[in-house]
Amino acid sequence: MMNRNEFLSANGVSAGTVIFAPFLASCSKNSSGLGSGGAIDFTLDLTLAANSVLNSNGGSLNTNGVIVVHTAGAYLAVSASCTHQGTTVLFDGMNNRFHCPNHGAIFSTSGSVLQGPATTSLTKYNTLLTGSSLRVYS
Numbered sequence: 001m002m003n004r005n006e007f008l009s010a011n012g013v014s015a016g017t018v019i020f021a022p023f024l025a026s027c028s029k030n031s032s033g034l035g036s037g038g039a040i041d042f043t044l045d046l047t048l049a050a051n052s053v054l055n056s057n058g059g060s061l062n063t064n065g066v067i068v069v070h071t072a073g074a075y076l077a078v079s080a081s082c083t084h085q086g087t088t089v090l091f092d093g094m095n096n097r098f099h100c101p102n103h104g105a106i107f108s109t110s111g112s113v114l115q116g117p118a119t120t121s122l123t124k125y126n127t128l129l130t131g132s133s134l135r136v137y138s
């Protein structure tokens with residue numbers, strides 16, 4: 001008898017694909033897509049539970065390699081990977097800035113370095129809210 005992993009493998013599906021499928025359904029990629037030439041372009045449906053944290057001021061979401069934040073009544077987005085050694089940065093809502101938990105780098109909401117050891121800014125992306133759809137794009 002074939003076990004679950006053997007069945008998935010035989011059908012060309014990895015367990016990881018199955019686990020992340022519900023998450024991927026919470027956002028859609030625009031026609032320009034992700035990863036083509038390094039471009040970022042995706043849309044989040046803010047009516048979905050997976051994205052609902054962004055309906056609250058101070059809420060942040062890490063998706064598609066981007067940290068999306070709702071702060072001061074607006075949305076902003078920066079690359080999630082610290083420019084020092086690649087650790088995922090966190091949004092510090094109390095101080096309205098990004099913090100790297102690895103070596104302590106601090107970045108402004110525009111992505112610029114406020115404190116090292118990082119020396120390069122996070123990439124800032126554009127955001128556009130249309131109804132309940134939030135587009136994040138480069």
Ligand code: FES
Nearest residue numbers: 082084085100103
């Ligand atoms: S990896 Fe972020 S400060 Fe070192």
